[in-house]
Amino acid sequence: MDNKPTKGAYLEAILRSxxxxxxxxxxxxxxxxxxxxxxNDRLKKYVKAGKLIRVHQGFYAKDVKYNxxxxxxxxxxxxxxxxxxxxxxxGVNFQYYGNIFVASYLNREIKADDQKxxxxxxxxxxxxxxxxxxxxxxxxxxxxxxxxxxxxxxxKDYHFDNLDALNWDKVFEILPIYKNKRLEKKVQEYYKYFIxxx
Numbered sequence: 001m002d003n004k005p006t007k008g009a010y011l012e013a014i015l016r017s018x019x020x021x022x023x024x025x026x027x028x029x030x031x032x033x034x035x036x037x038x039x040n041d042r043l044k045k046y047v048k049a050g051k052l053i054r055v056h057q058g059f060y061a062k063d064v065k066y067n068x069x070x071x072x073x074x075x076x077x078x079x080x081x082x083x084x085x086x087x088x089x090x091g092v093n094f095q096y097y098g099n100i101f102v103a104s105y106l107n108r109e110i111k112a113d114d115q116k117x118x119x120x121x122x123x124x125x126x127x128x129x130x131x132x133x134x135x136x137x138x139x140x141x142x143x144x145x146x147x148x149x150x151x152x153x154x155x156k157d158y159h160f161d162n163l164d165a166l167n168w169d170k171v172f173e174i175l176p177i178y179k180n181k182r183l184e185k186k187v188q189e190y191y192k193y194f195i196x197x198x
Contacts, residue, residue: 010042011051019138020066021074024058056112069139072100072117079104080133080140083120086147091165103127103142103150120154129177132170145170152186153178163194 013030014022022030024039033039043060046052053061055071073079083101087093099109104119105127111117132146142150145166151158168191175187 011046014052014060015062019070021055021059021061021071023060023074027060053113056110059112067137067139068113068115069100069141070137071112071115072102073139075110075112075117076102076104076106076108076119078127078140079119080142082142082147082150083118084151086142086144087151087160090144090147092144092148092160092162094161120150122150122153126153126178131177132174143170146174149174149178149183149187152190153180153183160190163190163197166194168194 010031014027017026017030019026024036024043027043028034028036028039031039031042043052043054047054047060053064053066055061055066056075059071059074061071069081069085073081079102081100082103084093084095084097084099085101088096099116099118101118101120103122103126105121105124106119107121108119109116110119132143132149134141134143148160148166148171171187171191175184178184
């Protein structure tokens with residue numbers, strides 16, 4: 001039996017989805033359609049009719065209230081929100097950044113629908129390890145401890161405003177996934193500084 005939606009149900013299948021952002025590949029799965037030309041044509045028609053918004057090449061949103069973090073982790077996968085985006089939200093750092101920082105398999109800064117997204121390259125074995133990564137509303141997020149370690153892993157020296165915000169047991173629990181002696185030494189230095197200021 002054919003599972004393809006009927007003509008009027010294509011848009012409905014997208015609007016019913018819990019995702020706020022989707023790629024042409026997501027549409028292909030929702031529509032049980034393999035023909036790329038048909039998929040792209042249909043999506044273009046919906047954008048032209050104002051029923052969908054094109055937010056980046058090959059990515060669409062249901063409306064202007066789409067989840068920007070969802071878009072950020074979908075453009076290059078696997079990836080998860082980390083670094084300053086998490087550290088600022090969790091009170092480890094106080095400076096606000098408008099960019100979304102994402103751990104990914106490549107280094108790249110892009111602009112998608114007026115939103116700057118910074119992709120920071122991590123080694124594959126680190127990126128694929130889910131220790132300290134949570135899923136919130138369909139978006140992978142680093143915990144503050146994972147974001148702290150990610151930042152030290154890619155930066156030689158870095159100033160954190162509030163080390164009190166971290167759960168140090170969790171920091172040391174996640175630390176081995178990086179397999180990095182420099183990082184281990186640096187974390188010990190931050191920990192000693194934190195203890196000496198208690």
